Amino acid sequence: MKGYMAGMKILDSLDNGLPFLKMHGLGNDFVILDARKADVPMTAAMAQAIGHRYFGVGFDQLVVLADCDDADVDITFWNTDGSTAGACGNATRCVARLILDETGKTDLTLRTGRGLLSVTEAGGGLVSVNMGQPQLDWQDVPLAREVDLVELPIEGAPGAAGMGNPHCVFVVEDVESLDLHKLGPIYEHHELYPERTNVEFLQIIDRNTMRMRVWERGGLPTLACGSGACASAVVAHRKGLTERNVTIKLDGGDLQIDWRDDGVWMTGPTQLVFSGVLSTDFLDKIK
Known part of the structure; x- marks a missing residue:
């Protein structure tokens, strides 16, 4: 203190x-x-x-x-x-x-x-x-047009959610092998996201645990992203892959995300x- x-x-x-x-x-x-x-x-x-x-x-x-x-x-x-x-x-x-x-x-x-x-x-x-509650209307994310936010019309069928900023969330088999510097800019500037987007890649470990890596809007990979972790928890649950309370393992450590009735709570150091x-x-x- x-x-x-x-x-x-x-x-x-x-x-x-x-x-x-x-x-x-x-x-x-x-x-x-x-x-x-x-x-x-x-x-x-x-x-x-x-x-x-x-x-x-x-x-x-x-x-x-x-x-x-x-x-x-x-x-x-x-x-x-x-x-x-x-x-x-x-x-x-x-x-x-x-x-x-x-x-x-x-x-x-x-x-x-x-x-x-x-x-x-x-x-x-x-x-x-x-x-706060996730933004789950295409206009609020925002997206360029009305689409299914659970499975976007993008190769890999990522999900979308807004947390005060836009997110594009992919579920992948092996998150460690991804080249963030190559993939991140491609999806950050995708035409479906008029204000660009943060890009998250998830690997599901079990229904209460995920591994995540992130490319943040603005042009850089980061060791953690709190709003991205929240959006990822929301997308994974809406895809039926996880519960609402999950531990997300990021490059910099773990965050606890709990999507409750009053909003998405994030706990960490x-x-x-x-x-x-x-x-x-x-x-x-x-x-």
Whole structure:
């Protein structure tokens, strides 16, 4: 807890450069900026510069925190290509961990592009987030036209679901042998997905366990994807392959996904890695 509180204290001042935190959830890593006490002038160019793993800090998503009247905090997600995302499950858990420790609460409400999300302290360093009900209408995912979301008219018959962002979920025999760098871009930019899509590949181990690998929209494979795990659990259950409560084994570790009557709950760990400050020289060079 002390590490989190110390990290949040660093974000209190923006006098010299721009303070940030680096966190990850199962290797899905994030830069977190706090705009609650001072303005953070985010732009697509700024997200791209910070996200570069050689010339910047590097992240899978960038997170900006802001004050909110109807929730404990408002969260905006940015991808490495400078676009924004409506949802990011692992980043939501990381922010939840910070705010739980900052406030001493055991339950929170967070606002994202997905809407208001409920959070609860799960014990043992774990955080549970209700990611809301899946979007199962073709217009909400969104898709380009009306199709069967359980079996899309794409080779391999993937399923589709929205979790505040679009997902295309394949069930395969051997997930380890897949070339994500080859397949990911093909389906990310498929004509059926007008806003591009995250692409998940599942291997069913049993009715309560799956192995998943993911290519995230924005052009990169990641070690974990919380919204992708939620969407995958939904698609697998709708295909009749699993129960509603499953363990999903990702490259970075395990997530517990439980599709309940009130939404898809995701439970997993978080880790604060380090705090830092983006120099004014670095920021001044961003066009």
